[in-house]
Amino acid sequence: MIKKSVQLLMLSKASKSDEKALEALNRVKAAGFDSIELNSFMVHPSSFMVRALTKAAGMGVGSSGKRDWKGLIEKSGLSVTSLHSDLGSLERNMDGVVEEATKFGTNRIVITGMYRYDYTSSSSISSLATRLNKCGESLKKSGMELFYHNHNIELTLDEKGRRALDVLLLETDKENLSFEIDTYWLGEAGADPKEWMKKMGERMKLWHIADRGWRSKKDQITPIVECDSVELGTGNMPLEELLDIAKVNRVEEIVLETHKNWINNDPVASLEISGKWLKERV
16 A cells, blocks of 8 residues: 655645644644655754755745654654655765654655756766765665655756766666656656656655646636646646556655645645545545
8 A cells, every 4th residue: 555645845834833733744644644754954953055945946944943843743643754865964974864764763765856966967967876876875784765856957968868867767776776756847847757657667666746737817818827736636747647657666655745836825725635636546
C-alpha cells in the first residue's frame, strides 16, 4: 500500500503557533494522509539568507523554525516521510544531518536541487553525480538512503545535448541514489511526466504530486491564463495515468506539495481537497 504524505512547506502559513500547527497536522491526518515530509530549513531557526532564498523561490517558511515539530508530529499521529536537506550540509556535516533525520524517525534524506549551479555544463553535472554517489554510499553505512528531488532545471541540455536528469540517472549507482520525482515540475518544463516516470522505474521511490491548471476569473479579458499548481483532480495533469505508473514503479510514498494558489488562499483546505482525490484512488 502506497503511503500518502504532505510536504511541510504547505503548512508554513498555518504554523504561526504550536497550537495552530497542531491543528493543521490533525487536519492533515483526518484528510487521510499518513505522514509529513520535513525540510531542514523549517524544523529549526534558519539564517536570513536561507529564508530569503526560499521566499524568492516561492517557498516562504514564516515562523515555522520556532515550532516543536517533533512533539507536534508525535501528537498528531503522523510519521515522517523524509528530511529534505542540501548537498553542502551533507558534505560538511553528514553526522549532523543523519542525527536530525534519526530524531524524526526517518532514514530518507532528500537533496532538493542545487542553488546557483550550472546544469548546462557536462562536467558540472557529472561532478554532481559523483558527489551524490559518494554521499549516498556513506549514508548507507548509517542506515540512511539518499534521494534526489528534481525541479524543472534538470531538463536543461548540456553542451553534449544531454539532459541533466538523464546524466544523474545514468552516472549514479542505484544502490547509492534513489529519486523523488516531481511530476509537476516535469510538466512545467514541457516534458512528458509519464515517460520520465517510466524511465526512472523502481529508482523512483517517492513521488511529489501536484495538479497544474489555473483559477478561472469572471473578468478574464485575454484567452491566455497563467498556469499554477491546483488541487488534485482540478487541473490538467494526467494524474490517473501517472498513478498507474507509480504503482508499477512500486513507489513507496506519494507526497503532496503546492506552494501557493490554494483555494480561498487556505493551504489546509487545499490539501483536504487533494486528500479526498488520493483517498479515493490509493
